[in-house]
Amino acid sequence: MKRLTPYLLILPGGLWLAIFLVVPMVFMASVSTQEGNVVDGFTQTFNFANYADTLVLFQTQFLRSVGYGLAGTIIAIALAYPIAYWIAFKGGSRKSTYLLLVLLPFFVSFVLRTVSWKFLLADEGIVLAPLKASGLLPEDFHVLQTSVAVVGGLVYNYLPFMILPIYVALERVDPRSVEAAQDLYATRSAAFRKVVLPLSLPGVFAGVLMTFVPMTADYVNAGILGGPQNTMIGNIIQTKYLVNNDYPSAAALSFTLMAAMLVGIFAYAKALGTENVLEAAAR
Amino acid sequence: MDIRTNPAFIRGMTTSRRDALKLAGMSAAALALAACGVEGKKAEAPKKDAVADFWAGKKQNGTLRFANWPLYIDKEGKEYPSLKMFEQDKGIKVSYTEAIQDNGSWFGKIQPQLAAGTDIGFDLMVMTNGNQLQRAISLGYLAPLDHSKLPNFAANAAEKVKNPAWDPNNTFTIPWTLGVTGIAYNPEFVDEVTSMNDLWNPKYKGKVGMMIDAQEIANFGMFALGIDPEKSKEADWRRAAAKLQEQRDAGLVRKYYENDYIDALVRGDIWITMAWSGDVFQQITEGKNLKFVVPKEGATIWSDNMCIPKTARNPVDALALMDYVYQPKIATMLVEYINYITPVPATKELVLADAAKAEGEDKEFLEQLANSPLIYPSDADLAKMRGYLMLDSKTDQLFESIFQPITQG
Numbered sequence: 123m124k125r126l127t128p129y130l131l132i133l134p135g136g137l138w139l140a141i142f143l144v145v146p147m148v149f150m151a152s153v154s155t156q157e158g159n160v161v162d163g164f165t166q167t168f169n170f171a172n173y174a175d176t177l178v179l180f181q182t183q184f185l186r187s188v189g190y191g192l193a194g195t196i197i198a199i200a201l202a203y204p205i206a207y208w209i210a211f212k213g214g215s216r217k218s219t220y221l222l223l224v225l226l227p228f229f230v231s232f233v234l235r236t237v238s239w240k241f242l243l244a245d246e247g248i249v250l251a252p253l254k255a256s257g258l259l260p261e262d263f264h265v266l267q268t269s270v271a272v273v274g275g276l277v278y279n280y281l282p283f284m285i286l287p288i289y290v291a292l293e294r295v296d297p298r299s300v301e302a303a304q305d306l307y308a309t310r311s312a313a314f315r316k317v318v319l320p321l322s323l324p325g326v327f328a329g330v331l332m333t334f335v336p337m338t339a340d341y342v343n344a345g346i347l348g349g350p351q352n353t354m355i356g357n358i359i360q361t362k363y364l365v366n367n368d369y370p371s372a373a374a375l376s377f378t379l380m381a382a383m384l385v386g387i388f389a390y391a392k393a394l395g396t397e398n399v400l401e402a403a404a405r
Numbered sequence: 406m407d408i409r410t411n412p413a414f415i416r417g418m419t420t421s422r423r424d425a426l427k428l429a430g431m432s433a434a435a436l437a438l439a440a441c442g443v444e445g446k447k448a449e450a451p452k453k454d455a456v457a458d459f460w461a462g463k464k465q466n467g468t469l470r471f472a473n474w475p476l477y478i479d480k481e482g483k484e485y486p487s488l489k490m491f492e493q494d495k496g497i498k499v500s501y502t503e504a505i506q507d508n509g510s511w512f513g514k515i516q517p518q519l520a521a522g523t524d525i526g527f528d529l530m531v532m533t534n535g536n537q538l539q540r541a542i543s544l545g546y547l548a549p550l551d552h553s554k555l556p557n558f559a560a561n562a563a564e565k566v567k568n569p570a571w572d573p574n575n576t577f578t579i580p581w582t583l584g585v586t587g588i589a590y591n592p593e594f595v596d597e598v599t600s601m602n603d604l605w606n607p608k609y610k611g612k613v614g615m616m617i618d619a620q621e622i623a624n625f626g627m628f629a630l631g632i633d634p635e636k637s638k639e640a641d642w643r644r645a646a647a648k649l650q651e652q653r654d655a656g657l658v659r660k661y662y663e664n665d666y667i668d669a670l671v672r673g674d675i676w677i678t679m680a681w682s683g684d685v686f687q688q689i690t691e692g693k694n695l696k697f698v699v700p701k702e703g704a705t706i707w708s709d710n711m712c713i714p715k716t717a718r719n720p721v722d723a724l725a726l727m728d729y730v731y732q733p734k735i736a737t738m739l740v741e742y743i744n745y746i747t748p749v750p751a752t753k754e755l756v757l758a759d760a761a762k763a764e765g766e767d768k769e770f771l772e773q774l775a776n777s778p779l780i781y782p783s784d785a786d787l788a789k790m791r792g793y794l795m796l797d798s799k800t801d802q803l804f805e806s807i808f809q810p811i812t813q814g
Contacts, residue, residue, distance in 0.1 A: 160516070161543045161798035182814070240665075246673035262611065266674060267660050349660045350653055353813045361813060365509035365619075366805050367516070367540065 154373035164370060172374040180358055180375065187355040188382070190269070191338030194276035195284075198333050199326060201277065202284035206325075209285075210292035221289070224282050236275055236346045240266060243347075267349025275343035280336060284329035291325025292318070327394055335383055355379055456549045460720070469497050469722040472504040472511075472527040474709070477582070479742035487738045491729050497722045505531065507663065512537035519546040519714060528717035529726060531581045531709050534571050535620055535793055536801060538578070538710065543798065547577040548713040554724050555579070557731035565787065566708065566748045570635070571795050578710035579727055582683075582739070583746040585782065585790065586621055586705040589670060589680030589697045601629040601702045603677060605652050613652070614669060614678030617661040619808040620793045621705065622649060625679060628702040628791075635791050639803065646807045653811055661812040670695065682779040683745035690744075690770055697779055699786045706790040708748075741771065746780055753781055 154172055158164035177184070209220045227235060242249055243265045253259045265271050295318055303313040341356030348354075355375065362372035471488075478501065479487050488499045504527070505511045511532070515525045519541075532538045541547055552559065558579050566580045590598050595609065604613055604625070616622055626645030627634045637645075652658060659675050660666075667684045669675045671693055685697040713723045729735060736749035737756055753775050760771035774780055782790075796804050 159798045159802055161540055161801075179810075240668075241672075244669075244672040244674055264611075264674070345663075350658055350812070350814060358813055361509075361809065364513040366802070366809075367513070368802065368805075 150373045151377065153369050154377055156370045158370070160367035160369070169370070172370050173378060176371050176374050177378055180355060183353055183355045183358050184379070184382070186353070187338050187379075188386075190273055190276060190344075190354060191334050193273050194280065194337045195330055195334045197273065197277045198281055198284040199288075199329065202281060202288055202329065203326070206285050206288035206292055210289055210295075211297070221286075224285050228282065232279060233342060233346070236279065236342055239271075239275060239278070239347060243271065266347060267352070269348075269352055271347040272344050272352045272354075275347045276337045276340060279340075279343065280333040283332040283336075287328035287332065288322060288325040291322040291328075295321045323394065327391070330390070331387065335387070338383060339379060456551050459548050459715075460551045463721050465497070465721040465725065466719045467497050467722070469499045469529065469719050469726060470527045471499055471501045471723075471726065472530040473501065473581075474505045474531060475503045477503070477531070477709075477743060479738045487730065487735050490735065491726060495722075495725055495729065497725060499726070502527070508533050508535055508537040512540065515546075515714065519544070519716060522716060524716050524718055525714050527714065528719040529711060529713055529723040531711055532578075533707055533709050534569065534578075535618070535707070536796060536805075538712075539571065539795060539801075540798075541712075542572065542577055546715055548715050548717065548720055549576055550579070550713070550727075551724060554721075555728045555731070557728045561731045561733055561736070561749050561751055563748055563750045569708070570792060572710075578712045579731075580708040580748040581711050581730075582743055583706060583708040583748060585682040585699060585746070585779070585786075586616075586624070586679060586707065587682060587697055587699045588677065588704075589667075589685045589695055590677040591670060591673070592694060592696055594673075594676040598677065598696070598698050599701055601625060601700045603700075604679070605629065605648075605657065606677075607655065607657070609677050610655070610657050611659050612674075612676040613657045613659060614666045614675040614680075615649075615652075615658050615661050615812070616666070616679045617663055617812045619805050619812070621679065622661070622812065623804070623808050624705045624791065624793070625649075628700065628704070631702065633703075633791060634705075634794050637794060639800075639807075642804060642807050646811060649808070649811050653814070681745075683743065686744045686774075686777060686779040690773060699778075699782070699789055701789070703789045703791055704786075706746075706787070706792060740780065741774065744774065744780065746782065750781070 152166060153164065155166065155168050155170055156164040157167045157169045157172075205224070209217055209224075213220050241247060244250070245264050245266070246254075250259065250263065250265070254261060254263065265274075299317055299321075300313050303317045304310070308316065338354075339356050341354055341360050344352050344354040344357055345360075359372050359375050359379075362368045362375065478485050485499075485501055488501055492498055511530075515530075518525045532541065552575070558575075562579070566583065568574055572578050588598055588601075588604065590603075594612070595603075603609075604615070615625070623642060623645055624634045626649040627637055627641060629648055630641075630644055632641045632645065660669070662669065662678070666675065666678045666680060667688060670678050670680070671688060680697060682697060685695055688695050689697075711723075711727050713720050713727075717723060730739060731749060733749055733751040733755055736747050737752040737759070740747040740749075740752050741756060741759070756771055756775040760768050760775060763771055778786060794804075
């Protein structure tokens with residue numbers, strides 16, 4: 123009985139994963155190599171050309187999505203690190219209040235928050251109209267329907283997913299280790315570079331996992347804030363599924379995206395040293 | 406949280422226990438790969454007695470579940486006056502839901518259930534006469550209508566909505582409301598618009614709105630080239646696509662909109678745009694300085710249609726409502742709220758009669774409504790209008806592959 127216990131423990135979760143993750147994935151993998159249309163039906167022809175075709179056809183959107191994901195992630199790190207640092211080391215007794223403030227926007231729906239940016243940033247809206255009127259900006263200046271708007275929306279929506287893990291990592295850094303470094307004649311910046319930063323890197327890694335992947339697959343921001351030049355791969359997949367009912371192409375695109383991101387993440391994990399990083403990421 | 410972002414999941418993938426699980430999954434996958442697929446069932450040609458077959462033994466159940474689009478029925482506070490009258494007159498309780506946001510996602514939602522032959526939770530729904538409705542018809546998802554139970558439709562519907570090309574003899578659908586896709590503009594920035602080519606005018610660079618829907622945009626490309634979309638062929642589509650691509654490449658198009666173009670127009674993000682008549686009429690009556698035109702080359706007329714899914718639990722009740730709204734009195738209540746083209750022309754007199762009784766702003770609004778070419782288009786305008794091209798399952802994919810790269814490049 124004792125030997126069975128660990129297996130019994132994974133049974134509920136394992137079943138859950140099997141039914142709701144493995145089965146649909148297998149189904150989608152099957153669909154991704156089928157041919158046909160929704161009216162005549164789809165037949166399994168092991169048509170792996172779906173992958174090559176869609177990859178060629180939508181390479182621009184793929185590259186753009188990865189580009190936006192990378193840009194968004196880097197900006198998010200740049201914004202999140204100082205905030206997390208400040209909360210962890212200078213937050214004092216109000217730390218939990220500050221963390222709540224970071225999370226507060228999440229009580230409002232994702233789509234609603236994104237749509238409000240459209241009203242704020244309208245060409246003749248409350249932000250741009252006065253600036254244009256005072257001659258600080260040219261008449262035809264606009265933010266909406268540009269890459270800036272889309273990447274900005276991505277950063278805005280996923281920033282807390284970067285702040286929280288970095289905060290958790292920094293929180294665990296013992297301030298006395300910084301003092302120790304300074305006792306050993308490290309300058310403030312050297313102490314940060316040699317002690318705090320390496321200790322907080324696992325948090326950054328976790329943050330990257332939690333932001334890069336959803337940012338790259340996101341379609342809401344590009345749909346709402348973007349224009350003709352900003353379509354991301356998520357938008358294509360959504361259209362393929364819902365508008366064209368072209369399930370094989372959509373499934374092939376999804377799998378290609380997933381594979382590309384897994385490769386990217388494993389390469390990243392390898393570069394940073396898998397052991398420590400994955401362990402920390404799971405905390 | 407997205408499973409792919411879950412660190413525990415990633416971590417799990419490196420352990421040997423997970424490897425065992427993965428292997429087990431793989432062999433199951435190999436089996437399943439060969440076995441599973443998406444079944445498609447093309448409907449057989451409708452049999453002569455299909456109507457009798459479907460309705461045989463169906464009874465009125467006193468309850469009806471109605472799926473419609475947002476802001477698409479008269480509303481007072483939390484009540485729907487026309488539905489209330491229906492409930493009192495017919496003794497059928499209606500549960501009304503604004504479940505439909507656009508045809509694509511709606512069809513995506515109901516398709517698996519209809520394919521499996523199970524109830525979708527609604528007995529009556531409203532779909533536009535585009536690709537998705539065409540698919541629903543070809544797949545045999547809709548109940549054939551028993552026209553002997555639709556006397557008001559026969560008596561009061563406009564001739565132009567009877568027997569449409571995409572649903573001969575109204576076999577499966579009758580319209581809820583119709584509308585026109587034309588051009589809307591802000592006269593503050595744009596001179597008078599008469600032609601499709603104004604959407605290609607370099608003066609409005611970056612200030613033009615187009616729609617993302619393949620059929621809508623294709624029609625405009627074809628009108629601009631003087632092609633009749635209803636009779637168009639593949640070569641015409643390619644020419645139209647080239648024309649639209651030219652517009653995109655010149656940087657004229659600010660965005661390909663789903664249905665949010667009207668806000669963008671009001672906010673000044675765009676100056677001139679493809680638009681639906683009712684949206685613009687509503688803005689005009691709210692005092693916005695906008696104009697709507699049917700360009701001289703033509704425009705698209707569409708209809709949003711009531712239809713009964715084949716798996717409906719209360720089809721007789723649904724049919725009763727479909728006929729009920731074709732009474733001029735009820736149709737008037739609807740048009741006064743919805744502000745799109747009504748399929749019941751007799752409503753015009755009734756709206757004018759209501760206007761005579763009303764006062765102040767209400768009076769002004771109702772007069773505007775009855776006299777608006779956006780609600781009661783002139784014969785000259787109607788003559789210029791064309792419908793969507795009917796596409797079968799094969800050409801459908803080709804059509805979309807030609808126009809989609811323009812809007813989603």
